[in-house]
Amino acid sequence: MDYLLNEQQKMVRDLARQIAQEKIKPVVAHYDETEEFAWPIMKILSDSDIFGIYIPEQYGGLGGGILEMCLATEELSRACGAIALGFAGTALGTFPILLYGSDEQKKKYLPDIAKGKRLAAFCITEAEAGSDASSIKTNAKKDGDYYILNGTKQWITNAGEAEVYTVIAMTDKTKGPRGASAFIVEKGTKGMEFGAKEKKLGIRASATREVIFTDCKIPKANLISKEGMGFIVAMKTFDNSRPGVAAQAVGIAQGAFDAAIDYATKRIQFDQPISSFQAIQHMLADMAMQIEAARALVYSTARMVDAGIKDIVKESAMSKCYAGDVAMKVTTDAVQIFGGYGYMREYPVEKFMRDAKITQIYEGTNQIQRNVIAAHLIKETKK
Amino acid sequence: MNIVVCIKQVPNTTDVKIDPVTNTLIREGVESVINPFDAYAIEEGVRLRERFGGKVTVITMGPPQAESALREAISLGCDEAVLISDRKFAGSDTWATSYTLACAIRKVGSPDVILCGKQASDGDTAQVGPGISTHLEIPQVTYVKKIEEISDNKAKVERMTEEGYDIVETPLPCLFTVVKEINTPRMPSLRGMMKSKSAVITKWLADDIDAEPKNLGLEGSPTRVVKIFTPPPRKGGEILKGDGALEVAAKLADLLKDVVI
Numbered sequence: 001m002d003y004l005l006n007e008q009q010k011m012v013r014d015l016a017r018q019i020a021q022e023k024i025k026p027v028v029a030h031y032d033e034t035e036e037f038a039w040p041i042m043k044i045l046s047d048s049d050i051f052g053i054y055i056p057e058q059y060g061g062l063g064g065g066i067l068e069m070c071l072a073t074e075e076l077s078r079a080c081g082a083i084a085l086g087f088a089g090t091a092l093g094t095f096p097i098l099l100y101g102s103d104e105q106k107k108k109y110l111p112d113i114a115k116g117k118r119l120a121a122f123c124i125t126e127a128e129a130g131s132d133a134s135s136i137k138t139n140a141k142k143d144g145d146y147y148i149l150n151g152t153k154q155w156i157t158n159a160g161e162a163e164v165y166t167v168i169a170m171t172d173k174t175k176g177p178r179g180a181s182a183f184i185v186e187k188g189t190k191g192m193e194f195g196a197k198e199k200k201l202g203i204r205a206s207a208t209r210e211v212i213f214t215d216c217k218i219p220k221a222n223l224i225s226k227e228g229m230g231f232i233v234a235m236k237t238f239d240n241s242r243p244g245v246a247a248q249a250v251g252i253a254q255g256a257f258d259a260a261i262d263y264a265t266k267r268i269q270f271d272q273p274i275s276s277f278q279a280i281q282h283m284l285a286d287m288a289m290q291i292e293a294a295r296a297l298v299y300s301t302a303r304m305v306d307a308g309i310k311d312i313v314k315e316s317a318m319s320k321c322y323a324g325d326v327a328m329k330v331t332t333d334a335v336q337i338f339g340g341y342g343y344m345r346e347y348p349v350e351k352f353m354r355d356a357k358i359t360q361i362y363e364g365t366n367q368i369q370r371n372v373i374a375a376h377l378i379k380e381t382k383k
Numbered sequence: 384m385n386i387v388v389c390i391k392q393v394p395n396t397t398d399v400k401i402d403p404v405t406n407t408l409i410r411e412g413v414e415s416v417i418n419p420f421d422a423y424a425i426e427e428g429v430r431l432r433e434r435f436g437g438k439v440t441v442i443t444m445g446p447p448q449a450e451s452a453l454r455e456a457i458s459l460g461c462d463e464a465v466l467i468s469d470r471k472f473a474g475s476d477t478w479a480t481s482y483t484l485a486c487a488i489r490k491v492g493s494p495d496v497i498l499c500g501k502q503a504s505d506g507d508t509a510q511v512g513p514g515i516s517t518h519l520e521i522p523q524v525t526y527v528k529k530i531e532e533i534s535d536n537k538a539k540v541e542r543m544t545e546e547g548y549d550i551v552e553t554p555l556p557c558l559f560t561v562v563k564e565i566n567t568p569r570m571p572s573l574r575g576m577m578k579s580k581s582a583v584i585t586k587w588l589a590d591d592i593d594a595e596p597k598n599l600g601l602e603g604s605p606t607r608v609v610k611i612f613t614p615p616p617r618k619g620g621e622i623l624k625g626d627g628a629l630e631v632a633a634k635l636a637d638l639l640k641d642v643v644i
Binding site: 018019 | 569570571572573574576577580
């Protein structure tokens with residue numbers, strides 16, 4: 001299918017694909033087994049200018065948008081959804097600065113992120129605050145020219161590896177949802193520690209850790225925007241990053257599909273390749289349709305964001321929810337097509353299924369996405 | 384530092400098939416790529432520029448389509464590119480090719496270092512690099528696996544041999560042909576790709592490079608290709624049998640005495 005990409009978008013997609021197929025694919029199983037962070041791949045992405053594609057040129061980036069970010073994430077995820085998070089998780093952690101940061105903050109942090117010299121991470125989730133983000137307990141108390149942070153963030157992607165953290169913390173409990181603020185915290189700040197790497201079902205090569213703040217003192221210049229803007233920064237960040245998660249899901253689904261159709265045309269049973277059986281053919285057809293539909297939703301949403309359309313909350317939620325569900329369905333079917341071999345870790349397809357699951361859960365569970373979509377649909381009828 | 388890298392566009396040999404009737408390569412529909420060894424030369428050239436400053440000019444002698452190889456070289460970090468293309472070059476053997484490239488390099492201007500891949504994957508002669516240095520009357524070091532240092536118009540390099548390597552010191556300018564052990568070529572960068580799309584490729588004809596017409600193309604090629612054939616498969620050797628190792632060894636010694644080595 002022709003997605004009518006422009007020259008720059010095709011360049012991004014083709015380069016990300018080349019890196020994924022030539023450099024990432026050969027080492028996917030290794031990183032999944034050892035759960036090491038793939039720093040050599042991050043270096044390749046950095047040297048290739050991939051990290052800067054969605055960052056404005058004046059801050060050292062290439063001036064592309066969300067669609068370019070999605071294209072890169074999708075191609076990288078086609079090889080490995082976990083390694084892709086080194087890039088996509090950094091984008092998530094960068095959006096608060098990109099969308100709401102002051103010029104000084106942008107000048108200070110964006111160039112190194114654009115070059116891939118420093119990775120980023122976004123910290124909102126806590127043990128008692130997942131879908132119910134407003135229940136966060138991490139707080140930031142103003143103390144002269146500083147803020148003192150206390151609390152523990154949970155399940156943070158890139159935690160421990162990233163150097164730039166954007167953190168949502170309560171500055172005024174009495175104000176409810178208007179009582180949170182967004183901060184930038186650099187790795188190495190006294191009072192900031194990381195928990196042990198979590199052992200996960202999937203995306204094992206992605207580093208997931210707790211981030212623990214104990215009387216962590218940060219300069220007041222690290223406040224993003226104004227006090228009270230915390231949840232607005234978070235929500236707008238998610239609106240921009242959700243197409244990225246959706247792109248990751250599409251990439252994972254595509255990678256699984258590629259493996260499945262290749263296997264189906266080679267596996268002989270009853271004297272013929274299993275791809276000659278209608279049961280398999282119908283599965284492949286359904287998988288391909290679902291992937292294209294998910295991809296279309298992601299690209300359309302990304303184009304809307306890049307066009308500057310203000311209200312993309314519903315579309316963003318739709319793209320993430322649908323793509324995540326497609327990824328789970330397609331990867332499960334891919335394992336099924338491989339049959340017994342699909343269950344063996346020696347074959348690449350079970351990893352896709354393990355990796356797909358998280359796309360239905362993080363960055364807003366698909367249940368929350370459905371809430372958001374329905375609320376918008378109903379609001380629209382009242383116009 | 385002025386660095387020149389000579390590259391060749393070749394068919395992607397993993398795809399190529401031989402026509403059973405003419406015994407030549409079937410080039411139609413086969414993807415063209417930068418000769419694999421030349422990719423290492425490009426990478427080394429770019430690394431030298433990163434170390435010492437200066438400029439990397441990549442040149443190729445070939446048909447008009449070879450321009451795409453030059454653009455790819457720019458996306459990998461080369462600064463400028465020159466395509467030497469003319470019908471008058473048709474039928475060139477390695478002597479005429481290296482003569483032509485030498486003329487072009489003289490026109491590019493005094494390079495400090497010229498880098499070539501060890502050999503081309505289609506011709507496999509490994510002669511063009513040494514041919515260029517001969518025409519330019521500059522020293523050459525072949526099978527370079529490491530450029531250790533460059534200082535004061537001198538270079539110290541490691542030259543790969545069958546047993547290991549030699550350390551060779553040479554004055555500059557010098558031509559080096561490189562082997563795979565020298566580096567790991569980088570991926571293109573997006574900035575590089577954008578630069579390569581908009582780059583202006585310098586194009587030269589035979590007349591532009593001050594070449595003697597009789598030294599070009601078929602006329603300038605002393606090599607005559609008489610026949611290209613696939614050699615017959617090797618037959619199995621003779622297996623010596625005997626009662627124990629000593630008897631077999633004696634038989635082998637007898638056979639070897641008769642063989643002129």
